Amino acid sequence: GPSQDRLALRLPTEYTERTPGCPFDPSTRLTDLGTRGPVHQVTMGDGDTAWLITGHEEARAVLADARFSSDRFRSERVLRKLPEALRARMTDPAVRAGNFITMDAPEHTRYRRLLTGQFTVRRMRQLTPRVQEIVTEHLDAMVAAGNRADLVPAFALPVPSLVICELLGVAYADRAQFQERSSTLLRLNAPAEEVVKASDELRAFMRGLVRSKRAEPTDDLLSGLITAAPELTDDELVGISLLLLIAGHETTANMLALGTFALLEHPEELEKLRSDPSLVDGAVEELLRYLSIVHLGPVRTTLEEVEVAGVRIPADETVIVNVPVANRDPRVYGERGELDVARGRVSHLAFGHGIHQCLGQQLARVEMAVGFTELLRRLPGLRLDLPAAEVPLRSDMLVYGVHSLPVAWD
Numbered sequence: 426g427p428s429q430d431r432l433a434l435r436l437p438t439e440y441t442e443r444t445p446g447c448p449f450d451p452s453t454r455l456t457d458l459g460t461r462g463p464v465h466q467v468t469m470g471d472g473d474t475a476w477l478i479t480g481h482e483e484a485r486a487v488l489a490d491a492r493f494s495s496d497r498f499r500s501e502r503v504l505r506k507l508p509e510a511l512r513a514r515m516t517d518p519a520v521r522a523g524n525f526i527t528m529d530a531p532e533h534t535r536y537r538r539l540l541t542g543q544f545t546v547r548r549m550r551q552l553t554p555r556v557q558e559i560v561t562e563h564l565d566a567m568v569a570a571g572n573r574a575d576l577v578p579a580f581a582l583p584v585p586s587l588v589i590c591e592l593l594g595v596a597y598a599d600r601a602q603f604q605e606r607s608s609t610l611l612r613l614n615a616p617a618e619e620v621v622k623a624s625d626e627l628r629a630f631m632r633g634l635v636r637s638k639r640a641e642p643t644d645d646l647l648s649g650l651i652t653a654a655p656e657l658t659d660d661e662l663v664g665i666s667l668l669l670l671i672a673g674h675e676t677t678a679n680m681l682a683l684g685t686f687a688l689l690e691h692p693e694e695l696e697k698l699r700s701d702p703s704l705v706d707g708a709v710e711e712l713l714r715y716l717s718i719v720h721l722g723p724v725r726t727t728l729e730e731v732e733v734a735g736v737r738i739p740a741d742e743t744v745i746v747n748v749p750v751a752n753r754d755p756r757v758y759g760e761r762g763e764l765d766v767a768r769g770r771v772s773h774l775a776f777g778h779g780i781h782q783c784l785g786q787q788l789a790r791v792e793m794a795v796g797f798t799e800l801l802r803r804l805p806g807l808r809l810d811l812p813a814a815e816v817p818l819r820s821d822m823l824v825y826g827v828h829s830l831p832v833a834w835d
């Protein structure tokens with residue numbers, strides 16, 4: 426799950442765009458870098474230097490190594506580059522509280538334990554039939570309305586959004602309050618004032634919710650957290666729940682929409698999955714790998730001089746693990762790393778690795794497995810309703826995907 430602090434990254438478009446004509450492949454510039462070696466010094470949009478990790482093994486090693494910090498704003502160098510308004514915000518303890526994706530051990534450990542205690546087998550098991558219901562309701566509505574729809578607002582966005590709302594205890598009717606604002610936080614070049622405004626409004630919204638759960642706990646995760654750890658401050662609870670809310674709907678939504686697009690553009694793979702739905706769990710892992718929607722990170726800062734694959738990286742440098750290229754490493758996935766839904770057990774870095782490995786991965790897997798299975802079952806003859814080249818891509822966002830996906834079915 427991404428978070429607002431990454432907004433400070435300004436990557437040149439050759440690192441964010443995918444290959445013209447193939448919206449699933451990393452740009453040829455990046456793929457070429459990957460063939461030359463696993464570690465690269467690159468120049469960012471603001472003229473700063475950063476280090477790009479493109480090798481699978483090296484990416485794994487970096488993400489498991491405590492000398493790489495998740496707290497970018499510990500660095501004066503990074504802070505100096507920020508617009509004034511953002512700098513004040515990123516160093517404000519009230520804003521940083523609970524946002525554990527940016528913390529290192531042992532601070533991170535405490536929050537992670539508390540959250541793992543809430544993401545229980547029991548809660549995830551209860552959620553599975555609910556995911557099934559939510560998916561079915563949305564497909565029913567699509568079918569009732571005709572035989573064409575934009576898959577993003579009709580299915581891909583509302584399903585995970587509703588699921589994370591129910592998990593947290595946010596009223597889904599309030600979605601307008603957070604969907605647009607969290608999307609502002611994930612825009613790569615959003616103006617600082619807009620980011621600050623969206624973030625203030627989100628925090629005010631969450632603060633209201635935290636107060637009401639404290640007063641009247643219910644059966645949701647936020648209430649469970651308050652009961653399990655009454656010492657958590659309102660700021661911490663706001664930080665934790667915003668992280669979950671944003672990470673929980675933006676990522677899965679993009680996997681559902683971009684994943685459907687990828688399957689439609691690979692008719693043989695789609696056919697394999699249609700004719701053998703038991704392939705779905707493997708197909709989900711393969712789509713996660715192949716699409717690598719968290720395409721500009723994880724990002725780390727070196728705490729001391731380190732060596733990666735024989736390359737010396739000085740202290741206080743920005744290190745970007747390029748998941749799309751690492752997840753296509755030919756040493757691991759074969760020459761072209763093409764989509765193969767029957768690849769079998771694939772390990773990948775789409776959920777990250779190490780202490781920050783995605784907390785919501787089991788939930789995301791359930792949503793995707795149920796989502797793709799039902800989508801293919803309920804919408805026979807599913808196809809794109811516009812030329813593939815016209816699908817608007819999210820190269821301008823921290824989480825890659827499609828802005829919309831017009832589809833039709835029989």
Ligand code: HEM
Nearest residue numbers: 426525526672673676677723775776777781783784785789
């Ligand atoms: C962390 C990807 C779904 C909550 C991460 C990280 C990645 C990621 C790459 C690691 C970030 C880092 O190392 O800096 C994804 C993808 C998803 C997904 C691809 C969907 C397909 C979810 C969902 C939730 C969630 C549904 C919430 C229920 C989180 C949280 C973290 C995280 C809280 C931070 C964990 C920590 O710092 O210990 N995710 N995520 N994610 N994700 Fe996800």
